[in-house]
Amino acid sequence: MRLLQLAEKIDSEIDQEFSKDFKRGVGALLQPIRQFVKLSSYTYKLLKKCCGGDRVIDVLFHFPSNLSKRTSDENYFKDGEKLTVVLTVLKHVIPRYRNSPYRIVGQTLAGNIITVMYFHYRAPYLRRILPIGGTFTVSGNASHELDGIKIIHPDIIAHPQQAEHYVGSEPIYPLVGNLSLKTLRYAISSALKLIPKNLDWIPSDLKSKYGLVDFSDALWAVHHPESDKDLLITNEFRKRIAVDEILANQIRLKQIKRNQQRRSAIAIKETGEILRKLQLPFELTEDQVKCLGDIKTDLVSGRPMNRLIQGDVGSGKTITAFLGMLIALENKLQAVLLAPTEILAWQHFETIQRLSKNLNLEVDIMLSSNRKARKRQIRELQDGTTQILIGTHAILEDNVEFRNLGFIVIDEQHKFGVMQRLKLINKSKYPNILSMSATPIPRTLLLGCYGDIDVSTIKTKPKGRQPVETAVIGTNKIESLVERLKTIDSQIFWVCPVIEESESLVDVNTRCEYLKAAFSQEEVEVLHGKMKAYEKDEIMTRFKENKFKLLVSTTVIEVGVDIPNANVMVIEHAERFGLAQLHQLRGRVGRGNESAYCILLYHLPISEVGRKRLQLMKETTDGFLLSEEDLKLRGAGDILGRDQSGFDVLRFSDFSDNYSLVRIADEISNQMDLDSTKTADLCDIFNRVSDENIV
Ligand code: ADP
Ligand code: MG
Numbered sequence: 001m002r003l004l005q006l007a008e009k010i011d012s013e014i015d016q017e018f019s020k021d022f023k024r025g026v027g028a029l030l031q032p033i034r035q036f037v038k039l040s041s042y043t044y045k046l047l048k049k050c051c052g053g054d055r056v057i058d059v060l061f062h063f064p065s066n067l068s069k070r071t072s073d074e075n076y077f078k079d080g081e082k083l084t085v086v087l088t089v090l091k092h093v094i095p096r097y098r099n100s101p102y103r104i105v106g107q108t109l110a111g112n113i114i115t116v117m118y119f120h121y122r123a124p125y126l127r128r129i130l131p132i133g134g135t136f137t138v139s140g141n142a143s144h145e146l147d148g149i150k151i152i153h154p155d156i157i158a159h160p161q162q163a164e165h166y167v168g169s170e171p172i173y174p175l176v177g178n179l180s181l182k183t184l185r186y187a188i189s190s191a192l193k194l195i196p197k198n199l200d201w202i203p204s205d206l207k208s209k210y211g212l213v214d215f216s217d218a219l220w221a222v223h224h225p226e227s228d229k230d231l232l233i234t235n236e237f238r239k240r241i242a243v244d245e246i247l248a249n250q251i252r253l254k255q256i257k258r259n260q261q262r263r264s265a266i267a268i269k270e271t272g273e274i275l276r277k278l279q280l281p282f283e284l285t286e287d288q289v290k291c292l293g294d295i296k297t298d299l300v301s302g303r304p305m306n307r308l309i310q311g312d313v314g315s316g317k318t319i320t321a322f323l324g325m326l327i328a329l330e331n332k333l334q335a336v337l338l339a340p341t342e343i344l345a346w347q348h349f350e351t352i353q354r355l356s357k358n359l360n361l362e363v364d365i366m367l368s369s370n371r372k373a374r375k376r377q378i379r380e381l382q383d384g385t386t387q388i389l390i391g392t393h394a395i396l397e398d399n400v401e402f403r404n405l406g407f408i409v410i411d412e413q414h415k416f417g418v419m420q421r422l423k424l425i426n427k428s429k430y431p432n433i434l435s436m437s438a439t440p441i442p443r444t445l446l447l448g449c450y451g452d453i454d455v456s457t458i459k460t461k462p463k464g465r466q467p468v469e470t471a472v473i474g475t476n477k478i479e480s481l482v483e484r485l486k487t488i489d490s491q492i493f494w495v496c497p498v499i500e501e502s503e504s505l506v507d508v509n510t511r512c513e514y515l516k517a518a519f520s521q522e523e524v525e526v527l528h529g530k531m532k533a534y535e536k537d538e539i540m541t542r543f544k545e546n547k548f549k550l551l552v553s554t555t556v557i558e559v560g561v562d563i564p565n566a567n568v569m570v571i572e573h574a575e576r577f578g579l580a581q582l583h584q585l586r587g588r589v590g591r592g593n594e595s596a597y598c599i600l601l602y603h604l605p606i607s608e609v610g611r612k613r614l615q616l617m618k619e620t621t622d623g624f625l626l627s628e629e630d631l632k633l634r635g636a637g638d639i640l641g642r643d644q645s646g647f648d649v650l651r652f653s654d655f656s657d658n659y660s661l662v663r664i665a666d667e668i669s670n671q672m673d674l675d676s677t678k679t680a681d682l683c684d685i686f687n688r689v690s691d692e693n694i695v
Pocket of ligand 1: 284288311312314315317319320438462463562591
């Protein structure tokens with residue numbers, strides 16, 4: 001509580017200087033942390049990346065993942081444990097050789113002699129921070145050596161009276177790049193001081209009804225765990241924040257629904273005018289027909305459509321959505337398709353152009369990278385020339401307006417936040433929304449992620465598709481694998497988890513060099529997220545045209561890219577991917593009529609859960625089953641990166657016990673005023689920066 005008082009003081013001191021937000025209930029939480037910490041711009045960038053945003057609240061939402069313990073018992077500590085002692089410095093021993101450590105010998109209150117060692121040091125600095133005769137609190141990794149106790153590179157040197165602060169448990173946080181724990185802790189402790197007192201939006205009667213603690217307390221307490229149990233979602237403080245996150249999402253969804261309903265819906269008629277002229281090169285599957293039927297029913301109902309098409313990658317969702325668009329077009333409405341990446345947007349654009357060749361449609365594509373055309377594009381949207389617009393989040397910009405937008409398709413909906421949906425709705429006259437998702441969302445989660453939504457599922461695969469055969473092999477067999485691959489005609493995807501070398505993971509460039517040596521220089525190319533959009537597009541286009549055989553890439557190819565002649569997918573470090581993602585990746589192959597193979601290449605050591613995942617991948621191709629299993633295994637925490645499961649919308653929930661939280665949040669949201677400032681506070685807090693520009 002001391003901290004909270006301090007926070008109040010700081011609050012009042014800087015209150016005048018800051019914007020309206022700062023004076024609102026949320027206090028400084030929405031301000032950039034930059035204003036409260038001193039960091040180089042490089043470190044600041046790392047911090048922002050690590051926390052997924054740079055507002056005070058983003059830093060506070062970066063939760064500890066572990067605990068380290070410090071003891072003050074100099075007689076009974078274990079080697080490697082952190083020891084805190086109060087030490088009077090007796091002497092400095094300057095090393096005789098360049099590579100030996102600098103030693104500072106001191107005596108504790110209990111009379112033990114302890115040596116503090118530094119391997120990389122600047123002697124004047126050490127003489128200044130630990131002068132002979134001075135008494136200090138010193139804490140760091142300690143060990144028993146033949147000649148006494150040693151502390152190597154202590155991470156704490158403080159006033160002797162502060163020793164008690166450095167005893168007990170302290171949180172460890174996930175880090176990125178070379179951001180140090182110390183820097184992160186500094187940012188977090190600065191942010192903790194800014195938590196406003198009694199910040200809350202849930203009325204107290206509901207809090208007691210559902211056993212929820214106060215928000216401000218929860219925010220503070222998640223950073224002060226006392227035992228490993230406090231790190232679990234079952235901890236009451238974490239639970240409170242998980243509920244709030246779902247609540248914020250529910251409220252947004254309710255606002256969307258209200259905005260949608262406020263706009264007049266029109267009864268759309270299926271005239272057949274355009275659809276009749278369409279010549280599909282194949283017959284629709286049974287589920288595609290059914291799904292299209294659902295869309296028609298929605299459109300003619302006179303109420304706005306809000307529907308989700310769920311179906312595995314390659315099951316034919318896009319085509320179905322396109323047919324739905326055509327019905328809107330028959331009614332002189334415009335349609336838009338929002339995709340999460342440029343590659344995907346291009347692919348949709350090409351598909352739709354191909355299909356609508358003899359329909360005389362005006363189809364346009366809008367990307368952040370083709371700004372030059374923007375003026376003309378906007379004019380053609382406003383005067384109604386453009387009938388179908390495809391694009392990435394560039395479409396969401398304020399100056400993009402439509403004459404008559406009446407049909408919205410959002411691909412891979414879970415890659416976008418609710419805010420984006422709201423933006424598109426506000427651009428449209430008759431907001432009919434069709435979301436598509438290749439990541440199957442278990443029933444229990446639908447309400448939490450999408451709210452009140454109708455669902456159509458496409459299960460039947462287009463005719464002639466072969467199931468992908470999956471093999472699990474260790475990297476020790478990589479040479480014979482490569483020999484086999486040389487003998488086949490198919491193009492090959494080879495996925496690596498990282499771009500640059502790190503924590504003993506094989507990166508794309510290293511693997512590319514290896515494969516270039518094994519195949520040939522011209523047969524192998526690299527693709528990764530740090531490349532420019534046009535470079536990626538160029539490579540994908542050449543791969544699509546079968547100009548080279550093997551594409552080594554990171555998971556940028558994850559969603560939706562369609563290369564019918566690539567029938568082999570190798571996933572390196574498969575043990576480190578989540579099931580949902582493995583399934584998505586596997587879905588890249590088997591899109592033509594040839595039989596397809598997926599090779600899960602694992603590196604040792606491999607965790608029990610990792611093993612289980614690979615086994616499941618081998619046994620089933622059922623996306624729904626894998627998705628459910630993914631949620632169950634998710635807590636295991638050895639998966640790379642953070643938002644890998646595909647359910648980026650909710651990041652504080654542990655989905656195995658999510659349903660009760662969704663129900664609680666739903667009931668609370670029913671009793672909240674959608675337009676109150678408290679509600680706005682809640683929504684702003686959970687509206688992440690990264691929601692704004694995911695790609
Ligand atoms: P999704 O969006 O579900 O990933 P797409 O709609 O992009 O799937 O379809 C994947 C591929 O299958 C495309 O090349 C598409 O032309 C083809 N396709 C879609 N429906 C059928 C069908 N009924 N019969 C044959 N091929 C189809
Ligand atoms: Mg798709």
